[in-house]
Amino acid sequence: MNKLFKKYKKQEVLAAGFFLAPDVIGLLFIYVIPIIFVLYLSFHSWTGFDPIKFTGLNNYLTLFKDPLWLKSLRVTFLYVLLYVPIVTLGSLGLAVLVNNNLPEIKLFRTLYFLPIVMPLVVAAIVWEFIYTPSYGFLNYIFDIFGLSKHAFLGSQNEALISVVIVSAWRQLGYYMIIFLAGLKDIPEVYYDASKVDGANSFKQFIHVTLPMLKPVITFVMVVNLIFALQDFDAVYVLTRGGPNYATYLQTYYIYEEGFKFLKMGLASSASIILLIIILTGSLAQLKILRGGEYE
Amino acid sequence: MNRSAIKNLIFKKIIIRILLIVIAIIMVFPFLWMVSGAFKPSDEVMEYPPKIIPSEIRYENFTELFKEVSFGRYMINSFIVAGSVTIFSLLFHSMAGYALARLRFPGKRFLFIGILSTMMIPFYSIVIPLFIIIKQIGWYDTYLGLIIPWIPHAFGIFLLRQYYIGFPKELADAAAIDGCSHIGVFFRIALPLSKPILAALGVVFFISNWDRFLWPLIITSSAEMRVVPLGIVQLKGQYVAHWNLILAGATIACIPTIIIFILLQNFIVKGIKTTGIKQ
Numbered sequence: 001m002n003k004l005f006k007k008y009k010k011q012e013v014l015a016a017g018f019f020l021a022p023d024v025i026g027l028l029f030i031y032v033i034p035i036i037f038v039l040y041l042s043f044h045s046w047t048g049f050d051p052i053k054f055t056g057l058n059n060y061l062t063l064f065k066d067p068l069w070l071k072s073l074r075v076t077f078l079y080v081l082l083y084v085p086i087v088t089l090g091s092l093g094l095a096v097l098v099n100n101n102l103p104e105i106k107l108f109r110t111l112y113f114l115p116i117v118m119p120l121v122v123a124a125i126v127w128e129f130i131y132t133p134s135y136g137f138l139n140y141i142f143d144i145f146g147l148s149k150h151a152f153l154g155s156q157n158e159a160l161i162s163v164v165i166v167s168a169w170r171q172l173g174y175y176m177i178i179f180l181a182g183l184k185d186i187p188e189v190y191y192d193a194s195k196v197d198g199a200n201s202f203k204q205f206i207h208v209t210l211p212m213l214k215p216v217i218t219f220v221m222v223v224n225l226i227f228a229l230q231d232f233d234a235v236y237v238l239t240r241g242g243p244n245y246a247t248y249l250q251t252y253y254i255y256e257e258g259f260k261f262l263k264m265g266l267a268s269s270a271s272i273i274l275l276i277i278i279l280t281g282s283l284a285q286l287k288i289l290r291g292g293e294y295e
Numbered sequence: 296m297n298r299s300a301i302k303n304l305i306f307k308k309i310i311i312r313i314l315l316i317v318i319a320i321i322m323v324f325p326f327l328w329m330v331s332g333a334f335k336p337s338d339e340v341m342e343y344p345p346k347i348i349p350s351e352i353r354y355e356n357f358t359e360l361f362k363e364v365s366f367g368r369y370m371i372n373s374f375i376v377a378g379s380v381t382i383f384s385l386l387f388h389s390m391a392g393y394a395l396a397r398l399r400f401p402g403k404r405f406l407f408i409g410i411l412s413t414m415m416i417p418f419y420s421i422v423i424p425l426f427i428i429i430k431q432i433g434w435y436d437t438y439l440g441l442i443i444p445w446i447p448h449a450f451g452i453f454l455l456r457q458y459y460i461g462f463p464k465e466l467a468d469a470a471a472i473d474g475c476s477h478i479g480v481f482f483r484i485a486l487p488l489s490k491p492i493l494a495a496l497g498v499v500f501f502i503s504n505w506d507r508f509l510w511p512l513i514i515t516s517s518a519e520m521r522v523v524p525l526g527i528v529q530l531k532g533q534y535v536a537h538w539n540l541i542l543a544g545a546t547i548a549c550i551p552t553i554i555i556f557i558l559l560q561n562f563i564v565k566g567i568k569t570t571g572i573k574q
Contacts, residue, residue, distance in 0.1 A: 015476070027447040038424045108318075119524050121508050121548075134343065135341050135343040233509065255513075
């Protein structure tokens with residue numbers, strides 16, 4: 001017993017308490033209490049003004065019967081399916097492209113990184129201008145190449161991919177930097193060894209680069225999955241969930257039910273389901289991608 | 296090397312350069328198009344086929360905007376919010392990270408795992424209760440309501456803990472022998488020596504907090520509390536199809552982050568490599 005007390009010095013413990021207090025109290029109020037509160041609310045009905053009423057599983061049952069929520073689930077799924085591969089493959093491709101020793105390569109790296117400097121809301125606005133059907137620049141390009149004009153954000157089929165492109169355009173350079181750091185970490189010896197074995201650059205990429213980059217690829221995919229499941233800003237600015245709910249993401253459903261229609265209980269149960277989707281999605285991805293890793 | 300191999304190499308370099316330039320155009324074009332539109336007269340901005348270079352440079356777009364919209368105010372608000380979040384985050388996270396890395400106290404492992412597990416909670420799953428709590432406290436439509444929720448951040452704590460684990464132990468020991476308390480060692484030795492990582496993290500924190508949209512959208516209502524992203528979306532609603540004015544606003548909204556980028560480019564890149572993630 002005496003030993004246990006001796007293990008810690010009083011002064012050190014007090015200092016640790018002082019150092020940790022602000023962040024721990026903050027995390028408690030900003031994350032822990034709200035997550036308990038949202039779980040509690042998901043079993044209740046509340047507009048924010050009247051007394052809270054216990055309704056059991058009612059909110060969840062309502063969700064699964066709500067065509068709009070089911071639609072938002074499908075849209076979110078599709079969004080992830082488009083966004084994650086585009087950003088992962090795109091940024092990996094950019095990293096490979098700028099990982100050479102041309103004298104002007106630093107300039108290109110800077111230019112590719114530039115979009116992240118534009119606030120997402122601003123990027124959405126500028127792209128909306130580019131997407132404008134009647135006088136937008138993109139249709140002008142289509143026109144030059146003899147293609148028919150598109151409605152982009154106004155079309156049910158094109159709206160979602162148009163939003164994905166804006167978000168992806170802004171993020172590509174960011175993940176390019178991360179992949180580039182990963183590429184630089186691969187020891188040159190591996191490439192030399194594979195060259196001796198007669199591998200061409202394509203084979204080197206498949207057998208050396210990709211396996212060595214696996215941890216980085218895993219990281220980028222998981223982070224982007226989490227990001228894609230929580231995108232909101234671009235949709236809010238570009239389409240407000242339309243046309244005809246073609247870009248109605250889960251986050252937009254939560255926003256509208258909670259803050260527009262004041263159905264706090266229903267929005268809370270949708271939040272809980274989004275949380276479950278994000279957790280299982282990222283854990284599953286980690287598990288699949290971690291398989292056979294040699295760390 | 297034989298001749299065809301050299302030819303091959305030159306050909307490859309040309310292909311790579313063409314590819315590099317095409318992608319560069321796609322990445323940079325929206326910036327140029329925004330700036331070009333921001334200076335155009337209002338009819339020219341909707342002209343088809345579009346003119347790349349404005350026929351006249353119309354500075355009035357900007358002056359009109361500043362007269363009609365209190366952009367200065369939005370800028371100041373964004374600076375206050377992003378700046379405060381950054382400063383307090385850096386201070387609190389390095390304190391917490393230092394304690395977790397260097398001090399011995401009961402329940403450390405448990406606390407560390409507890410902190411890390413909050414990283415799994417996505418913001419959208421707590422936005423409703425958080426809104427209710429902040430409103431109950433009376434921080435609706437205030438700076439505190441905009442700032443406080445973004446300060447605690449498990450990932451920042453984790454990164455700084457990793458940093459302080461690798462921190463030379465001898466320095467702290469030497470200071471302790473000189474009679475410095477733990478708090479003294481941290482503030483006089485550890486904190487000043489971690490300036491490089493703090494700068495790198497700080498830039499990432501600042502830019503990601505400059506960017507916030509949904510939270511200011513729901514937690515503020517008055518024009519005096521509006522931050523830049525909110526102001527620019529508001530502007531878009533106000534000047535429907537007056538693209539020259541909207542784009543002028545968009546251009547102004549980009550200036551602070553572009554300046555930071557130009558000044559601190561190396562820090563940003565380093566910050567991404569160490570953090571790998573934005574908030």
